[in-house]
Amino acid sequence: MDAVRLRSRPESARRAARSPRITGAGIAAVSLAVVVGSLLTACGSGQSTPTWTAVGPSGASASASAGASGGTSASASGTPSPGATAAKWKTFSDPGKTVSFELPDEWIVQSGAAAAGSSAGALHFDVKKADGTFVAALQTGLPQPTQQACDPAQAKAYSVLNSLPVTLPFTDSVTAISPRFVFRVIQGYKYFGSFGLVGVATVSQDGKACKLANVVPGPASIGGYAFSDVLELAPLSPQAQVAPLQAFDNLAQASAYVQNSGDFANAQRMIMSLKFLKTS
Incomplete structure (x- = not known):
């Protein structure tokens, strides 16, 4: 994969209140504090070792290589979100610069095979904790979802x-x-x-x-x-x-x-x- 650069900046927080639990099929608006990310980074399929450049608060920069597992690492200062517990965050962007998202600094992103029936150019990235525990997957190019019939006896x-x-x-x-x-x-x-x-x-x-x-x-x-x-x-x-x-x-x-x-x-x-x- 092509090398991808990243930069950091101090985080700023915006707050929202969380709502109580709601049962049934209704959807209730609730909120959780969301903090703007601090680092720009990327990782890939392991075809090559990506590098990053982290710019600290004083403007000094440092470079390093990602591990062979396909994860990335970076260092930067930051403050934890009132809801989220990770103090340091980075922003992942795929090599084609089509998607981006924030994740805790210690979590890693690994590319995966596109799901069956996906369209050409589909993306699949697994996010894992530092110990390898799976958290979530980002997938694009999936078949368009539709409502599915449900047998009341099976509901x-x-x-x-x-x-x-x-x-x-x-x-x-x-x-x-x-x-x-x-x-x-x-x-x-x-x-x-x-x-x-x-x-x-x-x-x-x-x-x-x-x-x-x-x-x-x-x-x-x-x-x-x-x-x-x-x-x-x-x-x-x-x-x-x-x-x-x-x-x-x-x-x-x-x-x-x-x-x-x-x-x-x-x-x-x-x-x-x-x-x-x-x-x-």
């Missing part, structure tokens, strides 16, 4: 515990809604939770659904896109692998996760910082 109760509007492009249609970041749980043998961008209305009957899609219908140049832990939230069987979904014994635990988890706050800030640099 399960679900709840929206967090919902925030985001300013991102989408293709207006009968089923599309303005993109939002949401955290939802659906009831199976446990309460399974998932976070990410949503842009399609859920087929819901009495607060129940079969599946909850974390995909936004984007314009033709972007296709369907997702920035989430999974593309689709559905109840799992006891034999299924739960990760990367969160699993809770009850809604109170799920609500506490949304209110208190630093990892969730960091992931929310990261996903809500997504920008499309080219839309045509």
